[in-house]
Amino acid sequence: MTKILRIDSSIKGEASITRRLSNKIVDQLGGELVSRDATRIPAIDGAWIGAAYTPADQRSDEQKQLLTLSDELIAELKAADTIVIGCGVYNFGVTGPLKAWIDQICRVGETFRYSEAGPEGLAGPKRVIVAYASGGVPAGSAFDFATPYIKQVLGFIGITDVTVVAAEGVNLDEAAAIAKAEEQIIKLAA
Template sequence: MNILQINSSARSEGSQSSRLAGSIVERLKAAQPDASITVRDLAAQPHPALDEAALGALFTPAEQRTPEQTARVALDDALIAQIQAADVVVLGVPMYNFGVPTQLKNWIDAIARAKVTFQYTANGPEGLLKGKKVYVALTRGGFYRDTEADSQVPYLKMVLGFLGMRDVEFVYAEGMAMGPEAEQKAIASALQQIEEVVAA
């Protein structure tokens, strides 16, 4: 089993979402000791945004690309290869201003490529990243689960499903900004959720 852990916090150190993602991986590893683990920290290894230069490179035929364009596409290719090889994907996702971090959006933009990770058919779009289990560790300062203010879960369900990843479990740590006691309670709740969803 190949496990890919994506930490999307803007902080390389002290990130609770990354710690919870790591706890999920540890639980998976305990059940599958021979599993291989790849960790990509998007703060330590930031991926460039999808800008005009990147679009130009992607839409230029490979044999016509400049060296700079080839190098830019290769950055996305590396992320695509990682997720294609993964059996399990674990995302650490804090909430920033009601959305996902820019770091995660850049990663999603990199791995979402027509005719590679999804394709359009006569029956509609088809995701090509099938057969993967996804765990998402969410950390929030307040309480947003199952409310209209939670834009993260609908977005992640939609975009992951679009790419073919429909088996997704969410773990919530909420109220993290409401004092030390509330933070401890949130982490304890999330760890309990991890035991339940990973064992399921």
């Protein structure tokens, strides 16, 4: 059975379009589901960075504790076959909660490593479907900084199979934007 990790990052709760799209994507795919609400993930800080870059066998108990959530999020990521990411666009980019999730899962020695050939991703291969919703910024346009960022950071950790399902222009015609995204969802192959 396919294991799906769903990441919700909208601060709009049940009013979130990306959450509605993610529901439809998960229903379309079927499988064993783990859901994570990124709005509950704290931002990293200097102490976290210090812990992450301290060799595992040299970490203090406090440093181990600082990385507990990160360890859990990375385990969820690695266990998943498919990841569904709800990505609302705020001010041309990803939400703060989505950035917090990304910061927690991008860890040297865990999801990437540096080699003489450059960075090497350790988290792939995985399939990712991004449920994208924006008020007026088309996905892939010159003003879309969210999807290129997501693709870049996922590629950095070794995940390159990324599909974007887009509800664009929800502030102009919400029903039409959602209908277009739902057509894309129907076409997703399991």
